[in-house]
Amino acid sequence: MARLLVIGGGIAGTAAALALHKAGQEVAVYEAHPDSAEDIGAFLTLASNGLRALAELDAAPAVTAAGFPLTTMRLLDAEGTEVARAPLGEADDPVLRYRCLRRGELGAALRSEAVGRGIGIVHGARLASVEDGPGGVTAHFTDGSTASGDLLLGADGLNSAVRRSIAPAARPRYAGQHVFYGYSSWAPAAGEDGTACITMIRGSAAAFGHTTSPRGETYWFARVTAEAPLTADETAHAAPTRWRDLLVPLLRRDTTPAADVVAATTGPVLVTNATEIPNGTPWRRGRTLLVGDAAHAASPATGQGASMALEDAVILAKCLRDAPDTESALSRYEALRRPRVEHNTTVSGNISRGVHAPAPGGRPAARPGDALARQLEWAAPLS
Numbered sequence: 001m002a003r004l005l006v007i008g009g010g011i012a013g014t015a016a017a018l019a020l021h022k023a024g025q026e027v028a029v030y031e032a033h034p035d036s037a038e039d040i041g042a043f044l045t046l047a048s049n050g051l052r053a054l055a056e057l058d059a060a061p062a063v064t065a066a067g068f069p070l071t072t073m074r075l076l077d078a079e080g081t082e083v084a085r086a087p088l089g090e091a092d093d094p095v096l097r098y099r100c101l102r103r104g105e106l107g108a109a110l111r112s113e114a115v116g117r118g119i120g121i122v123h124g125a126r127l128a129s130v131e132d133g134p135g136g137v138t139a140h141f142t143d144g145s146t147a148s149g150d151l152l153l154g155a156d157g158l159n160s161a162v163r164r165s166i167a168p169a170a171r172p173r174y175a176g177q178h179v180f181y182g183y184s185s186w187a188p189a190a191g192e193d194g195t196a197c198i199t200m201i202r203g204s205a206a207a208f209g210h211t212t213s214p215r216g217e218t219y220w221f222a223r224v225t226a227e228a229p230l231t232a233d234e235t236a237h238a239a240p241t242r243w244r245d246l247l248v249p250l251l252r253r254d255t256t257p258a259a260d261v262v263a264a265t266t267g268p269v270l271v272t273n274a275t276e277i278p279n280g281t282p283w284r285r286g287r288t289l290l291v292g293d294a295a296h297a298a299s300p301a302t303g304q305g306a307s308m309a310l311e312d313a314v315i316l317a318k319c320l321r322d323a324p325d326t327e328s329a330l331s332r333y334e335a336l337r338r339p340r341v342e343h344n345t346t347v348s349g350n351i352s353r354g355v356h357a358p359a360p361g362g363r364p365a366a367r368p369g370d371a372l373a374r375q376l377e378w379a380a381p382l383s
């Protein structure tokens, strides 16, 4: 049995730990945050492919106990006219249908599942550097502690310290949009599908989305094209009403519910830059491998980052389970994953930048095709 060190206890790291544990590996997670209560407030939508990966890890019930389902997407134009309505992913399947939940809820569900299975999660362990040698790999943490293993997974997100040790020249890249999120007390009518519906609005100044939870709280986001990214100072220290005051007049240009949703926002409006890791960034060196956003963060436009991280977890664990040795397992993993995740990065980046040249293959499918479904199926060996 190999000993695996997972750096980062977010979605990718915790899911990878669940999958590796299921495959019979000894695994421990090292998370920089001192406690597990962090919730930066944003919400996300898990697509059917992500839920299928969770189901293969026997972790779907823990996650579907949080948040609420989404079965339909409707599209409005800038006049507020409904121009399309379609089922989302595997809408008929209560386990695999899309789910909207707060990031903190998803993290807590995954971590509690991991702890319940006896997986160690060390909080307050911030990786400083990685030392790779012929006999093993050692993680050095900022508090001076160390941990050693046979393989180290960098699941430490967009600004990965592990990636800096593998590919020091690789840099996250701005993808052309500022992304705003919030929760509103006003719930616009969404048609006959009520709370199971997410509404997307093709506005003249922003791509906007909203859905209302069963408790009557409207979750919304807006993606606004902007030449330059916001600075760290702007995102961290803006006056509490700054983003709401910026968005409402922009959204008022259209006759859609978007401006009223934002105007009725109860808490702070969150903002971030759409950011991606350039395709071709190395994922592996020696006994170290990147997964999740550390390897392939995409702009949020396709809403697939978390689901891709969950797919990573299952397929990596199956590669390590089925390949004759670690080297061939990691090669197989990269060969299986790179085309799919880089396609997502390209499509999502094109949407964020307003590039109207669709990548070959179109939008990444949230309903897995046969090949992906088989890769995710735990009982099916990886050929």
Ligand SMILES: Cc1cc2nc3c(=O)[nH]c(=O)nc-3n(C[C@H](O)[C@H](O)[C@H](O)COP(=O)(O)OP(=O)(O)OC[C@H]3O[C@@H](n4cnc5c(N)ncnc54)[C@H](O)[C@@H]3O)c2cc1C
Pocket (backbone or CB within 6 Å): 007, 008, 009, 010, 011, 012, 013, 030, 031, 032, 033, 042, 043, 044, 045, 046, 047, 125, 126, 127, 128, 155, 156, 157, 158, 159, 160, 161, 179, 272, 291, 292, 293, 294, 297, 300, 303, 304, 305, 306, 307, 308, 309
């Ligand atoms: C605005 C926005 C909206 C999004 N919406 C969606 C959506 O609707 N659907 C979807 O599927 N995806 C969405 N995504 C993408 C999704 O959030 C990411 O793909 C996902 O969180 C990646 O998970 P991860 O575990 O790789 O990284 P993260 O969630 O960033 O987790 C990384 C973890 O590593 C820890 N860490 C960092 N540095 C260190 C260190 N040095 N040592 C130890 N630990 C460390 C961090 O504390 C964190 O816990 C969105 C992203 C953004 C920015």
